[in-house]
Amino acid sequence: MELRLENLTKIFTNKTGTDTTAVDNLDITIESGTLVGLLGPSGCGKSTTLFMIAGLVKPTSGKIYFGDDDVTRLAAEKRGIGLVFQNYALYPHMTVYKNILFPLENMDVARDEAIQRVKDMANLVGIGELLDRKPAQLSGGQQQRVAIARALVKRPRVLLLDEPLSNLDARLRLQMREEIKRIQRETGITTIFVTHDQEEAMSISDKMVVLDFGVQQQYAGPQQMYNNPGNLFVAKFLGNPPINTFEAKIDKKHLIINEQKLMKVDLPDGTYDIGMRPENFRAASSDSKIKIEVDIKEIFHIGRDTMIHFEFNNQNMRALVDSEAVTDKSKKIDLTIKKERVYIFDKKTGKVIDHA
Amino acid sequence: MRNFFKKVKKSIKDFLWDVRKRIKIRQRKIGAYLDERNLNLATKFPGWAKALLYLSPALIVLAIFTFWPIFNAFRLVLYEGYNMTDNTITGYTIFGNFIKVINDESFIFPAQHTQGTAIVNTLIIVFISVPISIFLALFISVALNSIKPLKGFFQTIYFLPYVTNTIAIGLVIAYMFKSDGGLINELLGLGEFSWIERGSTHPRAMFVLIFYSIWGSLAFKIMVFLTSIQGIDKQYYQAASIDATPRRRIFSKITVPLISPMIFYILVTSVIGAFKIYNHIVALFGVTGKPDGVDFTMQSIVMYIYKYIDGGGNNLSIAAAGSLILFSIILILTLVQMQASKKRVHY
Numbered sequence: 254m255e256l257r258l259e260n261l262t263k264i265f266t267n268k269t270g271t272d273t274t275a276v277d278n279l280d281i282t283i284e285s286g287t288l289v290g291l292l293g294p295s296g297c298g299k300s301t302t303l304f305m306i307a308g309l310v311k312p313t314s315g316k317i318y319f320g321d322d323d324v325t326r327l328a329a330e331k332r333g334i335g336l337v338f339q340n341y342a343l344y345p346h347m348t349v350y351k352n353i354l355f356p357l358e359n360m361d362v363a364r365d366e367a368i369q370r371v372k373d374m375a376n377l378v379g380i381g382e383l384l385d386r387k388p389a390q391l392s393g394g395q396q397q398r399v400a401i402a403r404a405l406v407k408r409p410r411v412l413l414l415d416e417p418l419s420n421l422d423a424r425l426r427l428q429m430r431e432e433i434k435r436i437q438r439e440t441g442i443t444t445i446f447v448t449h450d451q452e453e454a455m456s457i458s459d460k461m462v463v464l465d466f467g468v469q470q471q472y473a474g475p476q477q478m479y480n481n482p483g484n485l486f487v488a489k490f491l492g493n494p495p496i497n498t499f500e501a502k503i504d505k506k507h508l509i510i511n512e513q514k515l516m517k518v519d520l521p522d523g524t525y526d527i528g529m530r531p532e533n534f535r536a537a538s539s540d541s542k543i544k545i546e547v548d549i550k551e552i553f554h555i556g557r558d559t560m561i562h563f564e565f566n567n568q569n570m571r572a573l574v575d576s577e578a579v580t581d582k583s584k585k586i587d588l589t590i591k592k593e594r595v596y597i598f599d600k601k602t603g604k605v606i607d608h609a
Numbered sequence: 610m611r612n613f614f615k616k617v618k619k620s621i622k623d624f625l626w627d628v629r630k631r632i633k634i635r636q637r638k639i640g641a642y643l644d645e646r647n648l649n650l651a652t653k654f655p656g657w658a659k660a661l662l663y664l665s666p667a668l669i670v671l672a673i674f675t676f677w678p679i680f681n682a683f684r685l686v687l688y689e690g691y692n693m694t695d696n697t698i699t700g701y702t703i704f705g706n707f708i709k710v711i712n713d714e715s716f717i718f719p720a721q722h723t724q725g726t727a728i729v730n731t732l733i734i735v736f737i738s739v740p741i742s743i744f745l746a747l748f749i750s751v752a753l754n755s756i757k758p759l760k761g762f763f764q765t766i767y768f769l770p771y772v773t774n775t776i777a778i779g780l781v782i783a784y785m786f787k788s789d790g791g792l793i794n795e796l797l798g799l800g801e802f803s804w805i806e807r808g809s810t811h812p813r814a815m816f817v818l819i820f821y822s823i824w825g826s827l828a829f830k831i832m833v834f835l836t837s838i839q840g841i842d843k844q845y846y847q848a849a850s851i852d853a854t855p856r857r858r859i860f861s862k863i864t865v866p867l868i869s870p871m872i873f874y875i876l877v878t879s880v881i882g883a884f885k886i887y888n889h890i891v892a893l894f895g896v897t898g899k900p901d902g903v904d905f906t907m908q909s910i911v912m913y914i915y916k917y918i919d920g921g922g923n924n925l926s927i928a929a930a931g932s933l934i935l936f937s938i939i940l941i942l943t944l945v946q947m948q949a950s951k952k953r954v955h956y
Binding site: 309329330331334335340345347359360407 | 842844845849850851852855858862866
């Protein structure tokens, strides 16, 4: 089921009459059968977007299409969606079996078929033996699986997950991440999930939407978004350790850093925001074209790599380099970086400028 | 002017601060004094003695007004021919007073030409008005919870009976059900139909009493149910609405189970309360429970007991036997409810 959002906008008005735009003109097309992550900092409108798709929040303007159906004005129960809440919202007084059966009891499903579907779904998410337990007797990960089973058992057109992993501990999170991916693959259902954890989103989504203050920043595959961030916000939001950003001047078609010419760029003169990811730096060899000498301020050995701190135009910078390239006594090092890994952003709009 | 008020406010606050400081200094001095003479209660007394000391105000009151009367009830039941003024008895008995109560007219067995007995009347109230009022309260509180406009207004209306005097409401109800020009007869066009006065029948009078006791007890139940419904996580309802659950099923499968502990609490307390019904009947039918010119009595168990307490003090043993019978009925019913609730009440 393809899902399309057209100019979707949500404005909340509080009691004093001030408007807050939670979601601003969202235009996204989600292809059938993909797993899409809605990513952004707290309060960026990602949960609001999810609830609008679910039908629990009415959009101020704009349209939502499931395939060719306009569902904008359709009530939540008629949209045929499965929703997994952040804290799962499992009915505490019902057993796991009853919880999963509950959505089917409201549908025209024969009893034998319903029971079979509950069992199949429970086995798919791996809780086949826990059917007669109450939710309180389950671990967080198991509750999560029950919630997903309950959402999927009625064969929804779209599966929505609201911060599905935020209530789990770090290890379970890794495990459930893969589980969600597996379940989505096996059922082939169009899935949207909301998260503020970029690593989580990057590891399981087919495509990601990054939102900031309700405005769509970029919509692309995770690796593409990481390698080619559309703007400064996306570049800063993705990546751990975070991207290095600093101001630099372009003077006579040359990017000037620490009063040295780093490389030739075909852009008009002026001040630009520059981004360079720590892991894209290399120790320069004698035939490197792009080369810059930096004073090392600190050295941290972190297993495979070595992190060095230095300054570009009085901004603190970090670089991950091969541990053989520096010794503890190194004072200076020649660094190089590929031209297409130097991101140049417009000072005013923050948009990336293509210079390669 | 504003400055003046600020100054006044500041000097009051300074004064209070000072007083607090002085009290603290005083406390410290007293503490040091007691420590010096090894008199400090906090360290000298064992834990149970301290607990007893702090509980003593409540314990003394309870002992005088609860435990001593209960003990006396058991004592009185064993006396035969007890005379309160002389404090004399003619003998002892074990079951004698109970047999007297059971054989007494209008307790279990109706008196001649009189319908209704204390036990029958009380049981009717317990088994009819309590279930009806609980169901009504549940529906009203769900309805109140789902309306947005005028919510506070409706909540106030439904809560009014709770803050109004039972006797006063009873008099109003009695006036409404008056045969001559009462509101009910006017509205229903029944003419001079007698509900609670001369010429009425036992079922009719009982209907008015049940109506009144249900209405009077709704307020508290609605308040309890409404607060517990409002305490239910909204996400359960969102999840249910996404699954296209009809309202009826949301009510029976989600709302009721989730507030079942409160429903059980209300059930137990209202059954006990209904067994002790007294005010309502006095307000409608007078202290005897038998209006002039009718062939029935509306008296309840508590009214029966009270009749013998009031009667000069020579029948206290019978009153004691009556109250012990009431006590055992309530005890048995509550135990039954507790057993039944283990299967039905969640958490």
